[in-house]
Amino acid sequence: xxxxxxxxxxxxxxxxxxxxxxxxxxxxxxxxxxxxxxxxxxxxxxxxxxxxxxxxxxxxxxxxxxxxxxxxxxxxxxxxxxxxxxxxxxxxxxxxxxxxxxxxxxxxxxxxxxxxxxxxxxxxxxxxxxxxxxxxxxxxxxxxxxxxxxxxxxxxxxxxxxxxxxxxxxxxxxxxxxxxxxxxxxxxxxxxxxxxxxxxxxxxxxxxxxxxxxxxxxxxxxxxxxxxxxxxxxxxxxxxxxx
Amino acid sequence: xxxxxxxxxxxxxxxxxxxxxxxxxxxxxxxxxxxxxxxxxxxxxxxxxxxxxxxxxxxxxxxxxxxxxxxxxxxxxxxxxxxxxxxxxxxxxxxxxxxxxxxxxxxxxxxxxxxxxxxxxxxxxxxxxxxxxxxxxxxxxxxxxxxxxxxxxxxxxxxxxxxxxxxxxxxxxxxxxxxxxxxxxxxxxxxxxxxxxxxxxxxxxxxxxxxxxxxxxxxxxxxxxxxxxxxxxxxxxxxxxxx
DNA sequence: TCTATTGACTTGTATAAACAAGTTGACTAT
DNA sequence: ATAGTCAACTTGTTTATACAAGTCAATAGA
Numbered sequence: 128x129x130x131x132x133x134x135x136x137x138x139x140x141x142x143x144x145x146x147x148x149x150x151x152x153x154x155x156x157x158x159x160x161x162x163x164x165x166x167x168x169x170x171x172x173x174x175x176x177x178x179x180x181x182x183x184x185x186x187x188x189x190x191x192x193x194x195x196x197x198x199x200x201x202x203x204x205x206x207x208x209x210x211x212x213x214x215x216x217x218x219x220x221x222x223x224x225x226x227x228x229x230x231x232x233x234x235x236x237x238x239x240x241x242x243x244x245x246x247x248x249x250x251x252x253x254x255x256x257x258x259x260x261x262x263x264x265x266x267x268x269x270x271x272x273x274x275x276x277x278x279x280x281x282x283x284x285x286x287x288x289x290x291x292x293x294x295x296x297x298x299x300x301x302x303x304x305x306x307x308x309x310x311x312x313x314x315x316x317x318x319x320x321x322x323x324x325x326x327x328x329x330x331x332x333x334x335x336x337x338x339x340x341x342x343x344x345x346x347x348x349x350x351x352x353x354x355x356x357x358x359x360x361x362x363x364x365x366x367x368x369x370x
Numbered sequence: 371x372x373x374x375x376x377x378x379x380x381x382x383x384x385x386x387x388x389x390x391x392x393x394x395x396x397x398x399x400x401x402x403x404x405x406x407x408x409x410x411x412x413x414x415x416x417x418x419x420x421x422x423x424x425x426x427x428x429x430x431x432x433x434x435x436x437x438x439x440x441x442x443x444x445x446x447x448x449x450x451x452x453x454x455x456x457x458x459x460x461x462x463x464x465x466x467x468x469x470x471x472x473x474x475x476x477x478x479x480x481x482x483x484x485x486x487x488x489x490x491x492x493x494x495x496x497x498x499x500x501x502x503x504x505x506x507x508x509x510x511x512x513x514x515x516x517x518x519x520x521x522x523x524x525x526x527x528x529x530x531x532x533x534x535x536x537x538x539x540x541x542x543x544x545x546x547x548x549x550x551x552x553x554x555x556x557x558x559x560x561x562x563x564x565x566x567x568x569x570x571x572x573x574x575x576x577x578x579x580x581x582x583x584x585x586x587x588x589x590x591x592x593x594x595x596x597x598x599x600x601x602x603x604x605x606x607x608x609x610x611x612x613x
Numbered sequence: 614t615c616t617a618t619t620g621a622c623t624t625g626t627a628t629a630a631a632c633a634a635g636t637t638g639a640c641t642a643t
Numbered sequence: 644a645t646a647g648t649c650a651a652c653t654t655g656t657t658t659a660t661a662c663a664a665g666t667c668a669a670t671a672g673a
Contacts, residue, residue: 131626152586157653168628173654181424186586189654190635194586198489246441312555312575312598330573330598332555343395343429343437355555355573374656400623411658416624433623433665 136165137175144184144197151198155185158193228266230322231257232284234276245273245348246337252276256287259322269322269331269352278346302341309335312355323354331355379408380418387427387440394441398428401436471509473565474500475527477519488516488591489580495519499530502565512565512574512595521589544583552578555598566597574598 143149156164161172176193179185184197235241235255242249253273260268274282274291279299286294295301313333315325323331331352338347386392399407404415419436422428427440478484478498485492496516503511517525517534522542529537538544556576558568566574574595581590 133626159653168630169654170629171627174626186582187654188584188586188635190637191585191653192636193654196582196586196588310553310575312573314571328557328573330555330571332553332575339429339439341431342434343431343439345439353555376656402623411660412624413659414657417656430624431665432625433667435623435666 132167133171133174133178136161136167136172137178140175141179141182141184144179144195149195151195153195154192155195225263226261227288228259228261229256229284229288230259231255232287235273237273241273246345247273247275247348254279254282256291257318258287266323267354269319271350271352273348275344275346278340278344301346311335313352316352319352323352325354328355375410376414376417376421379404379410379415380421383418384422384427387422387438392438394438396438397435398438469504470531471502471504472499472527472531473502474498475530478516480516484516489588490516490518490591497522497525499534500561501530509566510597512562514593514595516591518587518589521583521587538583544589554578556595559595562595566595568597571598 140155149155155161155176158169158172158176162169165172176185176187180187184195185193186196187193233255235253237245237247237249237251237253239249241247241253242251245253247253252275254276256270256272256274258270258272259266260270272291276282278301279295282291282294311333312330315323315329315331319325319331320329325331332355333350333352335348335350337345338349339345383398392398398404398419401412401415401419405412408415419428419430423430427438428436429439430436476498478496480488480490480492480494480496482492484490484496485494488496490496495518497519499513499515499517501513501515502509503513515534519525521544522538525534525537554576555573558566558572558574562568562574563572568574575598576593576595578591578593580588581592582588
């Protein structure tokens with residue numbers, strides 16, 4: 128029930144990095160020192176460090192130590208998608224005041240074409256939600272989601288205007304675990320021009336993805352159409368050894 | 371010296387998933403069964419499974435089993451960036467015949483402006499390489515790289531025309547470990563229009579990133595400008611628990 | 614028939630320990 | 644002085660074990 132032991136350790140080290148206790152290029156204390164500090168084994172420390180590594184904050188170096196490769200200057204974009212975050216969450220993390228406007232809410236049944244686009248099987252009953260995400264007065268994201276009705280029969284427009292993820296997790300007790308994201312640039316469609324403030328541009332950055340719950344059910348297909356100049360996505364990767 | 375024990379296991383399971391031995395929705399054998407099959411402990415199995423999970427192929431479910439959430443239909447794009455791959459590597463993985471054309475090769479010194487753009491300190495001596503990546507006869511990527519000269523004094527145009535990564539890893543023995551990537555959509559610049567076949571579009575998908583070697587030295591800043599309709603990037607993420 | 618409990622599974626977390634392997638600096642022998 | 648060796652660090656891999664916790668079906672009891 129309580130949080131795992133590696134989590135507070137992960138958070139504390141992460142805080143120290145983000146707040147500048149360790150600067151870009153610095154080396155963290157060794158794993159052995161950490162085991163003494165936190166009273167746990169190396170495995171637990173290594174788990175916390177592994178998380179921070181996969182976030183692109185740390186670079187462990189065999190035989191030398193663990194180096195900090197995060198610099199605060201580089202990460203000043205509005206939204207950095209490094210995990211599965213809802214719009215409201217990303218906004219509150221960046222302490223922005225934002226508004227959500229629902230511009231479409233309907234029930235649909237997946238046909239062949241929608242099935243190919245979303246990955247839902249044909250015949251599945253879905254909620255189709257269209258929302259505009261506003262930062263201040265500026266609309267910056269046109270969000271189009273399809274939710275599997277059977278997993279959330281009670282979903283309505285009011286919930287959509289607040290936070291669907293909050294509803295799923297808090298009210299329904301659903302656990303969202305994994306998502307696959309796909310990023311592309313696309314020609315603007317009429318809705319983009321109608322809803323977003325593209326100031327003359329005719330293209331958008333599109334992030335689409337499938338989201339799974341803990342039972343392995345894909346319950347959401349989402350497509351966010353972003354005003355290009357306002358977003359960026361950071362992904363970090365670890366190179367595979369050549370074999 | 372030999373590859374770690376989890377690696378062949380990872381590869382074999384990965385192969386089984388990609389080749390369809392396990393279909394979308396199937397459950398893998400349990401970790402205990404795998405320990406018998408491979409003659410190792412659960413830890414080693416879990417490591418292999420963890421890699422596949424972070425790639426978005428698997429979804430472990432507490433108390434139930436490990437489910438396959440990869441379906442071959444979804445992932446048919448030309449380039450999926452799930453790790454650090456050079457163009458030639460991605461191309462050969464997709465068994466494409468490709469050509470690289472060097473359209474610019476010069477030595478520059480980082481000024482204030484370039485420093486902000488790339489993250490190299492002002493005054494650093496750099497190689498500035500511009501390359502066109504062709505798939506068949508179609509140019510699809512305009513690649514602009516800045517390499518830290520001190521790490522590879524001998525870099526020349528001929529090497530750039532082949533594979534710089536191959537040169538760094540094989541010839542110089544450098545190990546490339548980590549990169550941070552940033553994706554955005556941008557208005558096409560004259561070079562894009564000149565070099566790429568945008569068939570009327572006026573925007574490109576831009577992937578920029580910093581690359582580190584095993585000593586923690588950032589030795590490359592790269593910016594790839596893609597024809598939008600030909601690429602997509604898949605990232606998978608695991609949602610953090612709300613605490 | 615229905616409900617509750619148990620028990621046998623599953624994955625998740627954590628400890629402890631050992632050895633492999635890369636790095637670094639000090640020390641030694643030439 | 645210089646090159647080589649060694650010892651003391653570092654992170655990386657693997658084993659073995661234990662327990663926690665979620666799932667599910669069979670079983671026992673009402």
